[in-house]
Amino acid sequence: MERFTISLDESLARQFDQLIAGRGYSNRSEAVRDLIRGAIESDRQRETPAGHCVANLSYVYNHHERELAERLTGLQHDHHDLTVAAMHSHLDHDNCLESVILKGAAADVRHFADALMAERGVRHGKLNIIALEAEHHHAHDEHGEAHVHYRPAR
Structure with a gap:
């Protein structure tokens, strides 16, 4: 597993913690992984399929x-x-x-x-x-x- 560090201002970090608590995540890493997966899928959806x-x-x-x-x-x-x-x-x-x-x-x-x-x-x-x-x-x-x-x- 690869690790990386991100910096958030206090307000954004607080809002993120509220979001992940509301969605039932046990930690920030799980939430960030899902957000990244969602962004990748969203980007894939923007590509026009052939056919x-x-x-x-x-x-x-x-x-x-x-x-x-x-x-x-x-x-x-x-x-x-x-x-x-x-x-x-x-x-x-x-x-x-x-x-x-x-x-x-x-x-x-x-x-x-x-x-x-x-x-x-x-x-x-x-x-x-x-x-x-x-x-x-x-x-x-x-x-x-x-x-x-x-x-x-x-």
Whole structure:
């Protein structure tokens, strides 16, 4: 096991101790290891997988922002081949949360999500991508047409 030392100011150390106590860690080392693992996994998630994916794009926006809701809906319609479903929730008098389920080529999903999150007025955008792998080809209809099923990559 490799050891290293970090320095924290008193306020940050106190907040960290409260966090690890609240999560039930027995010591700082265990908590730091989990934080590092989480950061590594988070960084891995930011890489766009090759092939196909399913994804959830969540974001908050102010519905009073001039024509923003129409622009967001227009983007979803322009990419109807990627947009599986959308849920809209009113957070307060001004802000809305949308969660959009996407499915398709990973590069196309990432490009669409980046464009939507870049719209002026969109806040707190987050994309969670799950890589898919082709399962098998088989026919379902009376014409013997084959198609591909995708499942989460292992």
